[in-house]
Amino acid sequence: MLKVKNLAVNFPTRRGTLKAVNDVSFNLNDGEILGLVGESGCGKSMTLLALMGLVPYPGQTVAGEVRFVGQNLLELSTKEIRRIRGRRIAMIFQDPLTTLNPVFKVGEQIAEALRVHNMLESEKKGLFSRPSSGPIREQVVRLMKAVGIPAPEQRLEEYPHQFSGGMQQRAIIAIALSCRPQLLLADEPTTALDVTVQAQILDLLRQINQEEKTGIILVTHNLAVAAEFCQRLAVMYAGQIMEVGAADTVITEPLHPYTRGLLRSLPYLVPKGSPLIPIPGNVPDLAQLSPGCPFSPRCDVATEICRKQPPPWVATEPGQAARCWRLT
Amino acid sequence: MTKTLVSVKGLKKHFPLQRSLITKVMTGTKDQLVRAVDGVDFDIHWQETLGLVGESGCGKTTLGRTLVGLYEPSAGSVSFNGQNVGELKRKNPLAFYRQVQMVFQNPYASLNPRKTVRDILSQPLRARSHYSAKKIEEEILRLLGQVGLSAHQIDRYPHQFSGGQRQRVSIARALAMKPSFIVCDEPVSALDVSVQAQILNLLQDLQMRYQLTYLFISHDLSVVRYLCDRVAVMYLGKIVELGDTEAVFNHPSHPYTQALLSSMPRIKRDPDQERILLTGFVPSPLNPPPGCSFHPRCFAKVGKICEQQLPKLVCTAQGRSVACHGVPVAGE
Numbered sequence: 001m002l003k004v005k006n007l008a009v010n011f012p013t014r015r016g017t018l019k020a021v022n023d024v025s026f027n028l029n030d031g032e033i034l035g036l037v038g039e040s041g042c043g044k045s046m047t048l049l050a051l052m053g054l055v056p057y058p059g060q061t062v063a064g065e066v067r068f069v070g071q072n073l074l075e076l077s078t079k080e081i082r083r084i085r086g087r088r089i090a091m092i093f094q095d096p097l098t099t100l101n102p103v104f105k106v107g108e109q110i111a112e113a114l115r116v117h118n119m120l121e122s123e124k125k126g127l128f129s130r131p132s133s134g135p136i137r138e139q140v141v142r143l144m145k146a147v148g149i150p151a152p153e154q155r156l157e158e159y160p161h162q163f164s165g166g167m168q169q170r171a172i173i174a175i176a177l178s179c180r181p182q183l184l185l186a187d188e189p190t191t192a193l194d195v196t197v198q199a200q201i202l203d204l205l206r207q208i209n210q211e212e213k214t215g216i217i218l219v220t221h222n223l224a225v226a227a228e229f230c231q232r233l234a235v236m237y238a239g240q241i242m243e244v245g246a247a248d249t250v251i252t253e254p255l256h257p258y259t260r261g262l263l264r265s266l267p268y269l270v271p272k273g274s275p276l277i278p279i280p281g282n283v284p285d286l287a288q289l290s291p292g293c294p295f296s297p298r299c300d301v302a303t304e305i306c307r308k309q310p311p312p313w314v315a316t317e318p319g320q321a322a323r324c325w326r327l328t
Numbered sequence: 329m330t331k332t333l334v335s336v337k338g339l340k341k342h343f344p345l346q347r348s349l350i351t352k353v354m355t356g357t358k359d360q361l362v363r364a365v366d367g368v369d370f371d372i373h374w375q376e377t378l379g380l381v382g383e384s385g386c387g388k389t390t391l392g393r394t395l396v397g398l399y400e401p402s403a404g405s406v407s408f409n410g411q412n413v414g415e416l417k418r419k420n421p422l423a424f425y426r427q428v429q430m431v432f433q434n435p436y437a438s439l440n441p442r443k444t445v446r447d448i449l450s451q452p453l454r455a456r457s458h459y460s461a462k463k464i465e466e467e468i469l470r471l472l473g474q475v476g477l478s479a480h481q482i483d484r485y486p487h488q489f490s491g492g493q494r495q496r497v498s499i500a501r502a503l504a505m506k507p508s509f510i511v512c513d514e515p516v517s518a519l520d521v522s523v524q525a526q527i528l529n530l531l532q533d534l535q536m537r538y539q540l541t542y543l544f545i546s547h548d549l550s551v552v553r554y555l556c557d558r559v560a561v562m563y564l565g566k567i568v569e570l571g572d573t574e575a576v577f578n579h580p581s582h583p584y585t586q587a588l589l590s591s592m593p594r595i596k597r598d599p600d601q602e603r604i605l606l607t608g609f610v611p612s613p614l615n616p617p618p619g620c621s622f623h624p625r626c627f628a629k630v631g632k633i634c635e636q637q638l639p640k641l642v643c644t645a646q647g648r649s650v651a652c653h654g655v656p657v658a659g660e
Binding site for chain 1: 490520521522523525528529550551554555573574588590591592593594595605609610
């Protein structure tokens with residue numbers, strides 16, 4: 001369904017070009033849930049923004065191809081991409097309160113999405129048309145019900161601040177679903193929420209995925225969420241994808257030293273009393289990357305070649321691959 | 329028998345929610361109380377790590393801050409080593425803060441951006457004793473070494489450090505007083521996993537070396553399970569369950585603990601384990617429901633008693649206390 005090839009996003013800075021997304025390629029099959037995991041600043045959110053053509057200034061998508069159902073999204077004009085963005089590819093952001101406009105009622109914000117994309121042709125168009133009656137209101141109520149907002153008839157008249165965090169995120173999912181997108185991009189959709197609410201929201205997303213066959217790309221820093229929710233995982237580090245594969249395999253038999261280090265530093269798997277094994281050092285400066293593997297300065301098995309030449313992709317079995325010299 | 333270091337009895341912390349006169353006249357409402365902490369009793373044993381978990385807004389941070397004396401309790405008492413904290417603070421605040429320190433959640437906000445590490449760390453040292461300048465310098469270097477920072481970083485400002493390094497500076501600042509009890513309020517929530525592991529290891533090392541006692545506040549259940557000896561679960565200003573970490577995680581008694589633990593994402597999930605999805609959301613602490621505050625969302629109500637009577641935190645098994653009408657009391 002979605003094919004991303006050699007995507008690269010650069011930011012010019014005083015210290016040189018910052019490679020926020022560096023040669024990223026992945027596929028998303030129909031109705032699949034792909035997890036994009038990594039630590040903060042590894043370029044996972046920027047990858048999503050680049051897919052939608054939303055890279056903020058002064059960043060630029062300098063190379064690559066994003067094929068969505070046959071079209072290269074990066075070659076489309078602004079007008080053309082606006083017909084896809086929000087309609088066929090929808091996005092959910094991390095912080096629900098900053099995504100919703102505080103001065104409009106929630107119902108109106110859901111209705112706006114429907115109206116902008118002309119989802120209901122029969123609706124009379126006008127500057128002051130409100131979701132107070134007619135088919136749009138019915139549709140808004142139906143959407144709010146579908147995402148599990150109780151008493152939608154009353155709640156569509158409320159403002160975002162009257163909603164709890166979980167309910168706000170549900171309203172945003174309702175907006176995202178309003179045009180029945182084929183692809184849903186979710187950028188840390190549960191990070192701002194409590195665990196019990198997180199479980200509810202992930203459950204809702206899974207249900208959407210199963211019923212509507214919507215493909216989902218979930219960006220998260222939480223490996224446990226990714227492992228539980230996604231079918232396939234892509235692990236990112238310093239703007240590059242280091243490893244891809246089926247979620248279970250990546251977790252149980254990680255190929256890349258970075259994935260292994262990440263898993264070893266999680267308190268989930270370590271017995272009590274034995275120390276965690278952290279990855280030494282810090283995330284590298286993206287403007288001053290070494291010519292070799294970006295993980296080599298922190299890697300415990302790095303050799304001379306790792307520091308000098310970028311590692312190749314090595315596939316160990318169909319669907320499992322990592323970018324590491326040690327696997328060659 | 330384990331020795332008790334901190335003992336909390338009937339502790340309440342209420343914040344008045346003041347409305348303007350106009351609002352009061354127009355809507356007929358009165359000033360209300362936010363019951364952030366609403367009657368908690370527990371002990372913290374010597375040299376243990378007690379975890380405090382719960383969802384946002386349940387009063388974890390308020391409880392932690394009240395324990396270190398940043399808030400004055402509205403009712404109830406906290407005693408430290410057998411002495412009342414309120415009295416101790418009035419009589420000899422320095423002696424109290426020499427014993428009790430805190431590490432805050434956000435290392436970006438808890439360090440003064442205009443001060444170097446030397447300034448930040450020399451302040452508690454000066455408060456501790458009349459050291460000479462040379463001795464202070466030595467002490468700072470020793471502290472930096474302990475938290476894994478190097479000597480050449482002494483004159484740097486907080487912005488020159490990464491998040492993990494800043495949290496190390498905050499830990500060094502807490503250690504400068506040579507305390508016996510440290511309240512850690514979400515010390516690793518703002519950090520990435522690989523850095524989080526470094527800080528967790530550091531906290532464990534320091535605990536062993538200096539016989540520290542921790543109250544570890546966190547919403548990350550996996551971190552609590554890994555680090556803490558005992559865990560207290562809070563819901564809406566009250567402790568609903570308290571016990572040994574492994575026992576609580578393996579066999580949660582309170583329905584809220586069961587739901588909370590089952591919603592915790594896991595790397596490897598047991599396929600037979602069913603997830604309990606809670607409906608509804610946490611009620612407002614302005615107006616908590618009567619009876620058990622969890623009853624509107626509870627899936628294991630035993631009857632009318634849940635809606636009418638407040639369940640007490642009672643001992644139900646060896647080392648375990650639960651506040652639920654549906655859980656039998658030990659010995660009954």
